[in-house]
Amino acid sequence: MRTKLYMYTAYERIWHWLQAAIMVALIVTGFEIHAPDSFRLSGFEAAVATHKTLGFLLMANAFLGMLYHLFSGEIRQYFSSSMDFLPLAIRQATYYLYGIFRGSPHPFVKRPDRKHNPLQRSVYVIILNVLLPLQVVTGLLLWGAQRWPDAVGALGGLANIAAVHTAGAWAFTAFLIMHVYLITTGPTPLSNLRAMITGWEEHEIDRGTVRKAGSTWTPGIMDVGSGRRVTADEAGKGLST
Amino acid sequence: MLRAIVTACLILAPVAAAQTPDRDTAPTIVHPKFRLLDREGQPVLSSRGPVSGMRSCGACHDTGFIADHNYHASVGADETAEPGSAPGWRPWDLSPGLYGRWAPLLYRYLTPDGDELMDMGTADWVSAFGYLHVGGGPAVRSPAGTPLTNLDPDLPDRDTMFLNEDTGLSASWDWSSSGVVELNCFLCHISSPDNEARIDALRSGAFEWASTATLARSGLVAREGSKWRWIDNAFKEDGTPESDRIRIVPPSSLHCGQCHGLVHFEEEPVIPRYGSDRVWSTETMGGIFSPQLPSRSGMNLAGKSELNSPWDVHAERLLECSDCHFAPNDPSAAAKISASGELVSFDGRRLSIDEFLTTPDHNFAKGRSAQGRVADHLDGTMRRCEDCHSTRSSHEWLPYKGRHMDRLLCEACHVPVVRAPARRATDWTVLNPEGGPRVEYRGVRGDVDDPAALVDGFRPVLLPRRRPLDGGSERLAPHNLISIWFWIHGDPPRPVRLFDLRRAFLEGGGYHPDILRALDADSDGRLDGPELKLDTPEKVDAVRKRLESLGLKDLRIEAVIRPFSLHHGITAGKWAVRECSWCHSRRFGMTQPFLLASAHSSGEIPKPVRDTNAIVSGEVRIGEGGVYYWPVTMEEGFYVLGHDRWSPIDLAGIIIVSAAFAGALVHGGIRVFLSRSRRSGS
Numbered sequence: 001m002r003t004k005l006y007m008y009t010a011y012e013r014i015w016h017w018l019q020a021a022i023m024v025a026l027i028v029t030g031f032e033i034h035a036p037d038s039f040r041l042s043g044f045e046a047a048v049a050t051h052k053t054l055g056f057l058l059m060a061n062a063f064l065g066m067l068y069h070l071f072s073g074e075i076r077q078y079f080s081s082s083m084d085f086l087p088l089a090i091r092q093a094t095y096y097l098y099g100i101f102r103g104s105p106h107p108f109v110k111r112p113d114r115k116h117n118p119l120q121r122s123v124y125v126i127i128l129n130v131l132l133p134l135q136v137v138t139g140l141l142l143w144g145a146q147r148w149p150d151a152v153g154a155l156g157g158l159a160n161i162a163a164v165h166t167a168g169a170w171a172f173t174a175f176l177i178m179h180v181y182l183i184t185t186g187p188t189p190l191s192n193l194r195a196m197i198t199g200w201e202e203h204e205i206d207r208g209t210v211r212k213a214g215s216t217w218t219p220g221i222m223d224v225g226s227g228r229r230v231t232a233d234e235a236g237k238g239l240s241t
Numbered sequence: 242m243l244r245a246i247v248t249a250c251l252i253l254a255p256v257a258a259a260q261t262p263d264r265d266t267a268p269t270i271v272h273p274k275f276r277l278l279d280r281e282g283q284p285v286l287s288s289r290g291p292v293s294g295m296r297s298c299g300a301c302h303d304t305g306f307i308a309d310h311n312y313h314a315s316v317g318a319d320e321t322a323e324p325g326s327a328p329g330w331r332p333w334d335l336s337p338g339l340y341g342r343w344a345p346l347l348y349r350y351l352t353p354d355g356d357e358l359m360d361m362g363t364a365d366w367v368s369a370f371g372y373l374h375v376g377g378g379p380a381v382r383s384p385a386g387t388p389l390t391n392l393d394p395d396l397p398d399r400d401t402m403f404l405n406e407d408t409g410l411s412a413s414w415d416w417s418s419s420g421v422v423e424l425n426c427f428l429c430h431i432s433s434p435d436n437e438a439r440i441d442a443l444r445s446g447a448f449e450w451a452s453t454a455t456l457a458r459s460g461l462v463a464r465e466g467s468k469w470r471w472i473d474n475a476f477k478e479d480g481t482p483e484s485d486r487i488r489i490v491p492p493s494s495l496h497c498g499q500c501h502g503l504v505h506f507e508e509e510p511v512i513p514r515y516g517s518d519r520v521w522s523t524e525t526m527g528g529i530f531s532p533q534l535p536s537r538s539g540m541n542l543a544g545k546s547e548l549n550s551p552w553d554v555h556a557e558r559l560l561e562c563s564d565c566h567f568a569p570n571d572p573s574a575a576a577k578i579s580a581s582g583e584l585v586s587f588d589g590r591r592l593s594i595d596e597f598l599t600t601p602d603h604n605f606a607k608g609r610s611a612q613g614r615v616a617d618h619l620d621g622t623m624r625r626c627e628d629c630h631s632t633r634s635s636h637e638w639l640p641y642k643g644r645h646m647d648r649l650l651c652e653a654c655h656v657p658v659v660r661a662p663a664r665r666a667t668d669w670t671v672l673n674p675e676g677g678p679r680v681e682y683r684g685v686r687g688d689v690d691d692p693a694a695l696v697d698g699f700r701p702v703l704l705p706r707r708r709p710l711d712g713g714s715e716r717l718a719p720h721n722l723i724s725i726w727f728w729i730h731g732d733p734p735r736p737v738r739l740f741d742l743r744r745a746f747l748e749g750g751g752y753h754p755d756i757l758r759a760l761d762a763d764s765d766g767r768l769d770g771p772e773l774k775l776d777t778p779e780k781v782d783a784v785r786k787r788l789e790s791l792g793l794k795d796l797r798i799e800a801v802i803r804p805f806s807l808h809h810g811i812t813a814g815k816w817a818v819r820e821c822s823w824c825h826s827r828r829f830g831m832t833q834p835f836l837l838a839s840a841h842s843s844g845e846i847p848k849p850v851r852d853t854n855a856i857v858s859g860e861v862r863i864g865e866g867g868v869y870y871w872p873v874t875m876e877e878g879f880y881v882l883g884h885d886r887w888s889p890i891d892l893a894g895i896i897i898v899s900a901a902f903a904g905a906l907v908h909g910g911i912r913v914f915l916s917r918s919r920r921s922g923s
Contacts, residue, residue, distance in 0.1 A: 034882070034886065044825050045640065100912060103916065103919055145644055146644035147643075157880065158880035159885065162885075166886075166887065166890050166894070167890050167893070167894065170890070170891075170894025171894075174898045175901075177902050181909060
């Protein structure tokens, strides 16, 4: 039975798109600050002011996101106690390198309680727990160099801090490119994107999903054919044994 | 008596101060009549001898104190040490000041005792460099404190010997005949000192007449040969000068300009003269202290009609040099220098005005220039910008104000360009027909002496200034860089004497035939501009052989870069830097290559001098059109956004991002291709 699962809540989507917009704007203004001779959009002074403001917005959004993930339990999405992480990650990598070209089914079935495949999970953990804090801290130090000269000096001066911040910016840019590309690897090239806009993602539902849906979810399954929401039982009836 | 005089001064001073300053009639101060006395304390009218400022002024003022507290007089003589013994000194440097520290632009050096070849003894120094010296100090006493006139002429050292320019050998100097150059009070304290006459007296060896010659414009004396005759009817019966013959005035910028550079307060257009060490700061830094607008100058300035900011805004606002470089015990000056430790920002204990007038400390407050090293202990005592200006509140518009002010001297933005030419290079490896070096100027297209040459000025290079010992941070300051090439010989090394250079290059009113043969490319018997440089090994060898024929050994060419920090020529308002891109970009940025010289001798790359507080750590490269200095600020802890970058990180970043992009394209392309293949197959 072709169904849609309610994958992303409104807050998650707003958070994601806000974060994405800020990050893109930070990369653009950051590049103007970094190489004003090569790229001019708003001028150096405006770029600095915008970058600074966006940096604080990003921090605020990241902080709210952290609270949400902590209190909603969504943080579990990123940490799995499963012992089969490595085999699953290998399967996922094999899929990207080989299976995807042959039209093999996606080895990982997304569910609202398990949105990220093992590779995604690893990358997001690194992005959100290492790279983002690093950018925030180095950005704060660049912004506050005149307030905390001793701290800046202790870390090797602006040059070293800026080097780390620049490296982080390049890493984020690379991540962004890969992220945008990988969202096309869903059931259809646009299904992941659509899901992040509407919250609903089209799925060929399986028994496991239905079992999980029946036990934990408020109705979050939609019959693609009729366009109406169905219960887990109804969804399960459509499945072959 | 003195108190009565001082009281009268105090009463009348505000009247004088309220007047519009008039350079022709400089501010008047009430000063009692005084007699001109000679060194023995006798009236000059009766002794007919040279006047002594120490005696004449010493009748009321403690001239002994003034002479002893006066780095303009000692010019390093009180800081002499073994040759080359202090950090940064050259092997022949004897002190950090004009007396003993080699100035490659002036070239001649005070010769260390024991040297076989003498270039300058103290008498030569007085004669050659006395025009930059107010008298006193080494022109009166040896560094050991012995009066020069009491020295034993049979003890050969630099104080008793001089260079005989006929033979090139040292000979005994007769101080009793020349006399000494006492501290010349008149040079800075009368309204119309005759500096030219003073310099003539010094150059002719009539040292003791230098102060007298300074009074030449007063009509009290008249020149008679190398001596001077007092004019009886210019004096009253009591031996004091007729009224207004000598008018005592407060020292003004014009007085300082006699030695330091061009100070111009007249209506006539500014026309600086170059090629002379007499306008030192103009020559080396393009400094012109004048309220006049460049648009009204007599120079062919680029964009002249729009240059409506004065040469120096402080001159326009009627400040005098002494307003910032004040006498440290002047009770009318904020006693910045007398602050005793960090707990006190102002010391209320000050001299009374009469005490000050008796013992004015002439160790004037000074800054921390890159070029001046004398009296280092007084560095930073002068009044800085922030002592008068509310820099914080006047720069509200400036982003990251604290950061900018912590890392930049005010001059970095307030001396954005120098509108007048300044010396760029001096090449002593060759001599012009007059026996001087080949010289280049920056900021002018063509010959600096040609009135039609377009003067487009130059943008100074920003260099970090070393962190002061008493705290603070390294800060960027604008500088001019002058490169100097010169010959060195022997061990311990010494510069080849000017005397020997002239003997090697010149003969019978023209160039020596060997020199002409090597350098005269067009065989016209002259060495014109492009010919006067040692740009091939053959030319270097030819000059070396000439010098070797004079008995000099181990000859080599050295080259140095001397930074001159710019603290005058201040501009404000729209003329100061307000554009971020002035520094925060590479295209216009502060590390643009700075031309050091259009030609260089023997391929010798100049190295920064070590006796400076400027950090000249950039690279010197030979490029198109000459030798360039490429400033590097990042390695000195100045990371300037938009300007400084870590190239390896950017390279790695570009590779990673490109790889991600290419990977996505290739991966996606293959997916699409195979997907279509599958669909068409099915």
